């Protein structure tokens with residue numbers, strides 16, 4: 235396959251939002267990347283084109299049965315104007331794992347990274363430079379074959395779009411309130427919880443809406459079989475510090491394998507702090523709270539990096555953690571990971587990749 239990426243530049247340029255007024259996922263850059271798939275041609279015709287709507291047949295399978303996957307990562311601008319990516323190969327590996335689960339043909343990870351880098355180069359003026367801002371990268375694949383049968387599509391589009399995003403924490407890192415979800419579940423072993431696929435998020439909206447009505451920012455998901463073991467918080471992985479020990483739910487076939495989660499485990503072990511990856515029940519957390527041993531809890535993911543949890547709603551009871559303030563470990567992890575991402579700290583793990591300019 236000729237996999238040289240053709241570039242068609244846009245004749246017009248959009249007005250860029252101010253770097254200090256950015257929201258999440260509301261603004262999109264001037265260009266996008268597209269790659270097509272057909273059964274007899276495989277993935278073909280990689281190209282960067284002006285950002286534009288797609289034309290899809292109304293019978294395109296993604297609209298009906300949700301055969302789709304996505305990824306999320308960021309490009310960071312350093313103080314000295316270097317552009318960095320954080321572990322992008324991990325995202326492309328995970329994209330292909332999601333593809334396997336959704337019966338979507340895998341993509342060439344090297345080509346996907348090259349596409350990403352070239353697209354960022356074309357739209358590099360869109361990378362915001364205010365503190366804590368970044369260019370969010372959204373690669374995704376949709377099934378495009380016009381067919382109402384339930385079967386894997388024979389055609390797909392792989393697309394990458396870019397969105398400048400604001401600082402997640404405007405006034406410093408802020409603990410969130412979360413409600414333990416008793417009725418709805420996010421995923422079950424054998425289901426699609428380990429894949430980044432649209433249906434998982436559509437299915438989570440109801441619980442999220444109910445929690446938001448009660449004033450909670452996210453829900454804490456328990457396992458789908460026994461409704462006992464903690465899985466994730468919103469669309470983040472979760473960590474606890476109980477009596478000095480760091481604990482995170484083990485990857486059990488329904489938890490999404492976060493790259494931030496993995497990086498935190500590696501970072502803690504580098505600091506000589508061990509992490510127990512094991513089952514942790516909501517009652518264990520409750521008992522730790524009652525005995526005064528629940529020191530910290532935080533969610534982890536690309537968007538917020540670390541999201542400290544200041545309060546849990548469990549049954550009718552409110553459990554306040556660390557007086558609703560950000561814990562010491564949460565803060566140290568946040569500062570270190572963002573320091574590596576923005577290039578203000580050394581990167582002993584070679585996680586950072588420089589985008590050539």
Ligand SMILES: *Cc1c(COP(=O)(O)O)cnc(C)c1O
Nearest residue numbers: 469470471490492493494535536
């Ligand atoms: C994307 C995601 C995460 C976090 O993954 P990162 O690679 O750390 O961004 C965690 N849980 C769910 C359900 C997710 O979709």
